[in-house]
Amino acid sequence: MEYSQVQGPKYDCLLFDLDDTLYPLSTGLATSVLKNIQDYMVEKLGIEESKIPDLCNLLYKNYGTTMAGLRAIGYDFDYDEYHSFVHGRLPYENLKPDPVLRSLLASLPIRKVIFTNADKVHAIKALNRLGLEDCFEGIICFETLNPIHKSTASDDEDDAEFLGSTRSSSAPNGSSGIFDIIGHFAQPDADASGLPKTPIVCKPSESAIEMALGIANINTPHRTLFFEDSVRNIQSGKRVGLDTVLVGKSQRVKGADYALESIHNLREAIPELWEADKITNVSYSGSGVTVETSVTA
Numbered sequence: 632m633e634y635s636q637v638q639g640p641k642y643d644c645l646l647f648d649l650d651d652t653l654y655p656l657s658t659g660l661a662t663s664v665l666k667n668i669q670d671y672m673v674e675k676l677g678i679e680e681s682k683i684p685d686l687c688n689l690l691y692k693n694y695g696t697t698m699a700g701l702r703a704i705g706y707d708f709d710y711d712e713y714h715s716f717v718h719g720r721l722p723y724e725n726l727k728p729d730p731v732l733r734s735l736l737a738s739l740p741i742r743k744v745i746f747t748n749a750d751k752v753h754a755i756k757a758l759n760r761l762g763l764e765d766c767f768e769g770i771i772c773f774e775t776l777n778p779i780h781k782s783t784a785s786d787d788e789d790d791a792e793f794l795g796s797t798r799s800s801s802a803p804n805g806s807s808g809i810f811d812i813i814g815h816f817a818q819p820d821a822d823a824s825g826l827p828k829t830p831i832v833c834k835p836s837e838s839a840i841e842m843a844l845g846i847a848n849i850n851t852p853h854r855t856l857f858f859e860d861s862v863r864n865i866q867s868g869k870r871v872g873l874d875t876v877l878v879g880k881s882q883r884v885k886g887a888d889y890a891l892e893s894i895h896n897l898r899e900a901i902p903e904l905w906e907a908d909k910i911t912n913v914s915y916s917g918s919g920v921t922v923e924t925s926v927t928a
C-alpha cells in the first residue's frame with residue numbers, strides 16, 4: 632500500500648475549474664449562459680430558431696464549447712463580443728461571498744490555479760463575487776489559451792500558424808459557407824472524423840489541458856489535483872495524467888479519483904491534503920526533491 636511510505640505532500644498543485652465547480656448549479660448561472668448562447672446564435676448569427684437545440688448539442692458535444700463549434704463550422708464573430716453577450720447579462724447577484732470555501736483554500740499551502748474555458752472578465756467578476764479573488768496564484772482562461780485574439784476570416788492565417796493546420800477541412804458545404812453539421816450527422820454512417828477543425832483551444836481537448844499545464848508550469852500532472860464538474864473534462868484530465876476530483880456529484884465516474892457533492896466537502900473527502908501539510912512543515916528540505924522521511928513514525 633502506498634500509505635506505508637509517507638513521502639511528503641501528495642500534491643504540488645490544485646487546478647480548479649470555475650463555473651459550477653467553485654459555486655453550485657443552483658445559482659442559475661449555467662442556465663442563463665445557455666439561454667444567452669442560444670439568443671446570440673439567433674440574434675447575432677441569424678441561425679434559424681428551430682435548429683438551435685440540435686445545433687447546440689452537436690457543437691458542444693463535438694467541439695467542447697458551442698463557441699468553438701460555431702467557429703469550426705464557419706461562423707465568424709468577435710470573441711469579446713460573444714463573451715460579453717453571453718456573460719454580460721448573467722445573474723451575478725446570485726453569487727455570494729463564500730467564506731467557508733475561502734478559509735478551506737487559505738488553509739492549504741499548495742499552489743492553486745484556476746483553469747476555465749470562460750473569458751477573463753467573467754472569471755474575475757465571478758471570483759470577486761465569491762470573495763475568492765486573492766485565493767489563486769493565477770487564472771488560465773479563454774484568452775490565455777487563445778492569445779491570437781483576432782477572429783475575422785482574414786486573420787485566419789495567423790491562427791493557423793499558431794495552432795497548426797486549423798483550416799484544413801473547413802471547406803464550406805453549400806452556398807452559405809457554413810458546414811451543415813446537422814445534415815452531416817443525419818447521414819446513416821456519419822462520424823466525427825469528417826468534421827471541420829476549430830481554431831479555438833478549450834477543454835476537454837487534451838492538448839488544451841497540456842497547454843494549460845505548461846503555462847502554469849506544472850511538470851508533474853500526477854501530483855496535481857484537477858477539480859471539475861464536467862465528466863468529460865475529468866476524463867481528459869485523467870488521460871493527460873492528472874489526479875481528478877469530480878465536483879457536484881457524490882458518485883465517482885470512470886476517470887475520477889474523488890467525487891465531491893460540493894467543494895465545501897473538500898476536507899472530509901480528501902483529508903490527506905491537510906495531512907501532507909503537516910509533513911511539509913516538518914520535513915520539507917526546500918531542495919525540491921521528494922522528502923522520504925516519515926514524520927508520523
Ligand SMILES: [Mg+2]
Binds near residue numbers: 648650652859860
Ligand atoms: Mg465547469
